[in-house]
Amino acid sequence: MSDVQTDSLYSDLDMQGADLQPLSPIHFIQRVSYVFAKKTAIVYGERRISYAEFGSRCRQLAAAIIGVGIEPQTTVSVLCPNVPEMLELHFAVPMTGAVLNTINTRLDAKTIATILGHGESQMLFVDREYADVAEAALAMCDRKILVIGIDDPAVDIGRMIGGTDYETFLAGGNVEEPLFDLRDETMPISLSYTSGTTGNPKGVVYSHRGAALNALGNVLAIGLSSSSTYLWTLPLFHCDGWTHPWSVTSVGGTHVCLRAIDPVEVFRLIDAEDVTHMAAAPIVLSMLIHAPDEAKPTTVRSVPVQVATGGAAPPSKVIDDMETMGFKITHLYGLTESYGPSLICEMQEDWVSLPLSTRAQKMARQGVPHVLAGDCQVVDPETMQPVPADGKTIGEIVLRGNTVMKGYLKNPKDTAKASAGGWFHSGDLAVMHPDGYAEVKDRSKDIIISGGENISSLEVEEALYQHPNIMEAAVVARPDDKWGETPCAFITLKPGTDAPTSDDLRAFCREHLAAYKLPSHFVFSALPKTQTGKIQKNVLRETAKEV
Amino acid sequence: MSDVQTDSLYSDLDMQGADLQPLSPIHFIQRVSYVFAKKTAIVYGERRISYAEFGSRCRQLAAAIIGVGIEPQTTVSVLCPNVPEMLELHFAVPMTGAVLNTINTRLDAKTIATILGHGESQMLFVDREYADVAEAALAMCDRKILVIGIDDPAVDIGRMIGGTDYETFLAGGNVEEPLFDLRDETMPISLSYTSGTTGNPKGVVYSHRGAALNALGNVLAIGLSSSSTYLWTLPLFHCDGWTHPWSVTSVGGTHVCLRAIDPVEVFRLIDAEDVTHMAAAPIVLSMLIHAPDEAKPTTVRSVPVQVATGGAAPPSKVIDDMETMGFKITHLYGLTESYGPSLICEMQEDWVSLPLSTRAQKMARQGVPHVLAGDCQVVDPETMQPVPADGKTIGEIVLRGNTVMKGYLKNPKDTAKASAGGWFHSGDLAVMHPDGYAEVKDRSKDIIISGGENISSLEVEEALYQHPNIMEAAVVARPDDKWGETPCAFITLKPGTDAPTSDDLRAFCREHLAAYKLPSHFVFSALPKTQTGKIQKNVLRETAKEV
DSSP states (O other): OOSOOOSSTTSOOOOTTTTOOOOOHHHHHHHHHHHTTTSEEEEETTEEEEHHHHHHHHHHHHHHHHHTTOOTTSEEEEEOOSSHHHHHHHHHHHHHTOEEEEOOTTSOHHHHHHHHHHTTEEEEEEEGGGHHHHHHHHHHOSSOOEEEEEOOTTOOSSOOOSSEEHHHHHHTOOTTSOOOOOOOTTSEEEEEEOTTOOSSOOEEEEEHHHHHHHHHHHHHHHTOOTTOEEEOOSOTTSHHHHTHHHHHHHTTOEEEOOSSOOHHHHHHHHHHTTOOEEEEOHHHHHHHHTSOGGGSOSSOOSSOEEEEEOSSOOOHHHHHHHHHTTEEEEEEEEEGGGTEEEEEOOOOGGGTTSOHHHHHHHHTSOBEEOTTSOEEEEEOTTTOOBOOSSSOOOEEEEEESTTSOSEETTOHHHHHHHTGGGSEEEEEEEEEOTTSOEEEEEEGGGOEEETTEEEOHHHHHHHHHTSTTEEEEEEEEEEETTTEEEEEEEEEEOTTOOOOOHHHHHHHHHTTSOGGGSOSEEEEOOOOBOTTSOBOHHHHHHHHHHO | OOSOOOSSTTSOOOOTTTTOOOOOHHHHHHHHHHHTTTSEEEEETTEEEEHHHHHHHHHHHHHHHHHTTOOTTSEEEEEOOSSHHHHHHHHHHHHTTOEEEEOOTTSOHHHHHHHHHHTTEEEEEEEGGGHHHHHHHHHTOSSOOEEEEEOOTTOOSSOOOSSEEHHHHHHTOOTTSOOOOOOOTTSEEEEEEOTTOOSSOOEEEEEHHHHHHHHHHHHHHHTOOTTOEEEOOSOTTSHHHHTHHHHHHHTTOEEEOOSSOOHHHHHHHHHHTTOOEEEEOHHHHHHHHTSOGGGSOSSOOSSOEEEEEOSSOOOHHHHHHHHHTTEEEEEEEEEGGGTEEEEEOOOOGGGTTSOHHHHHHHHTSOBEEOTTSOEEEEEOTTTOOBOOSSSOOOEEEEEESTTSOSEETTOHHHHHHHTGGGSEEEEEEEEEOTTSOEEEEEEGGGOEEETTEEEOHHHHHHHHHTSTTEEEEEEEEEEETTTEEEEEEEEEEOTTOOOOOHHHHHHHHHTTSOGGGSOSEEEEOOOOBOTTSOBOHHHHHHHHHHO
16 A cells, blocks of 8 residues: 555645554554553552553663664564563564564473474563473574563562573663664564464464554454453463453553463452453353352442453353353454454344343354454355355355454465465354354364265354253264264263263254254263363364264 | 565565555445444434445445546535535545545635635535525636535525435435445545635645544544444534544444534433534533523433533633533544544543542643544744643644644645644644643744743633633734733623623733733623634734724
């Protein structure tokens, strides 16, 4: 998008640059550091950091990073939980022109070493909790990487590694040092490796423009303002915390950090810090629902806590249970490649009066693009033509707009494949409803084809979630001589409940599903999960072959 | 801002355009026309227009405009009050690639003719109320301009002119006609002539990018959401209604139109339509405050109506009186050249507990840039260096960012002057407070220099507004042999109050002002105003010479 226009009445205008400024989250913190100078930006345990302090610390940290010779458009990696330093790095690294690479803290040393190598990291910030895995990963790297250890007086786990600790490093930053002068808003701001990739790393690159716009779209989607207090139940390493570090800061809300998800601590913080917003995968919501009664608040809050959830469609039972506890759920949909949330299941006025179960079904749909997410279509992947908006015809979700990634780092083949036809191909199979709301039916690779019919594994799981004894369910294809594939259900039970028989479960499912969709097998076992809490259906598919 | 980056690890990314989309208000209506299809977009009297209808009407109107041969980057003018058609034109014209020129409806025929000529208008939409002045203006034009008359069954004033009426014209649009394919977000979207200019027309040009970003900044500044109902007390011709047509639509709020400001009708609509937001010049707030008691609501609303005000600093008395009536004021500052509001007097948590008078003083400051407004500085116009943030040193407000105009149409000289040094020069004199809030002390040309000392006319006016009998006050420089200039005060009284003597007023002012700032003369008379309700100090300066 250039400024050049064809010759016309309007082509001869020149404001000497006064009318164009690159969009970037950097501007958000520059603004709030004086507009809300005295306001609390970050809470972590007893620590309270004002916006003035937050801003000046980011500024000085950026100077320190530049001071050790980090160049623009090179990679700075971080292995860190949801502590204040992780928020600071989300602003300080972009201020240097370098690219922030947040690494999933649950990864093994070998995968971390692969990421550090592929992203050509120049520097690694390591929280003391991850000292061992970081050291092991660094030992596998053939380059020298500058390591800065992040201490945390609140915990005594792990140990400090690296030549310098974070606070000493930050204090060494020369605040007179000029920061990077961002002129091109499409410059890279962050690098995130998608989970589950081995051998062929996919490093998703975001831009300053995309980060700023997705952050603002999310402000509007979940209704953040300067009165908001946001609890960090979403890992900050996951799609840059869905861009919420930038969202909350843009409006001067308060961040509440926590190192690990403990339902008791989550309920305590909601009450103690007057939390208004949080975001979490459905699995975290499940943890809250199934927390011991004594951990739960005895009175329901007068103002509900707004919870943004995504990563998987929340079963209607989860929506129902959360609302009963005083949370208000907004269902978002996206992928690492779309800066996290791209679609929002925007609530309609007339849903309020619907019975909870019907409303929950509507809310489980993935929805419509947020204000700044651009376009979403459900298309036939062969022809790229939209499928009819009939709520039945299955196609692939494709996305286009400013909140689609810049591409996969050093992977032109997959980048080209992902953007064929000028749309990002999500790999998610969905229907388009007549009201324009998309509903994911399955991942392309998770669909079950039985006797030539498509069976959505999500639909079968949704039926199983209705059963009073079932806590979690995952359904995958099992090879079958007669039908090609049949659904195989893996189930975990709620604590203290009895296992139903397979016949019981089949009879239960028959009330909710067409006969050909009934699982052929039911397996009771713990479910294998990725580091971000997603159920690993690829592992279950292997297991199903042996059932 | 190009996509080209220097050669680096990150330079080789290509998403075939899937990751970049021009920012434009056009996307806002395309989204809400299906996301909030059934929701009421526009209320006008008994009329109710849904978002689906609003979207499809804009789409068809755009097709009709293209159908008569209007080319991108040419001008389409409108002379119309705050009726639904005016909102439709704010989306339909941009959809064609043409530029929307809203004309101040209070202008005389000669000035309108000058605008139509300078902007090279191809087309003019005219509401029946403005038939006479439009016809007179068209008669002065040496080109043929296509005229479409806008009818309004709700009124019988004026008459229809033009070959076709709006509804017939719209209905003739071929909805199969492809719309303009916007590829460059810096393309012009609108053209607004600043008031008070004669001889040297200044046509302020906005871009699609700037319009979208200012609209979103305003959503955040005044807290709009899909639950908002916005009453159109701000003229839509004024800086495109400060970009609020695009703000309200972006989040799917409801617009409530009204043809003219009548305090009785304003209070009725607030109640009948459950209005949550409105914007208005301080003069309109004054009208509401001084409305007859029987027009005012007998009970104060439980949820206050959010009122954005700007165009002039609201006297603290006005803030006070409005809050007493159940309105919550947000003070904004901007100029036509900055898409309307650029600064917002962002409320601080600790202001809530201040005495109303102290708080009102803080709120009368112009404030800080809104989230998307970029940078504001108060500088010495000679050196372009920021003045000390001491709340005392006077400098000029300069602005830089995406919500600064593209320039003045066909006026490179004034465009260059306005953007000298890469900042937009506002012509407003201000101080910068230690907390980063700017406070306007005067227009450059309104400052009074008496005995070598600068006197802010606003400060003297603020003192006069404290007087219980004074409704409006305007202070200008009067030539004086001894002092060079002295302040001369023009005053209107509240209905039913007695005129104080000059000695009384001088004694009253002495309690609030340094002696050298006291007005030398007090004149009781109606105040001359521009079409946008601004007091014409240039006229008063001429009068003062004769006092």
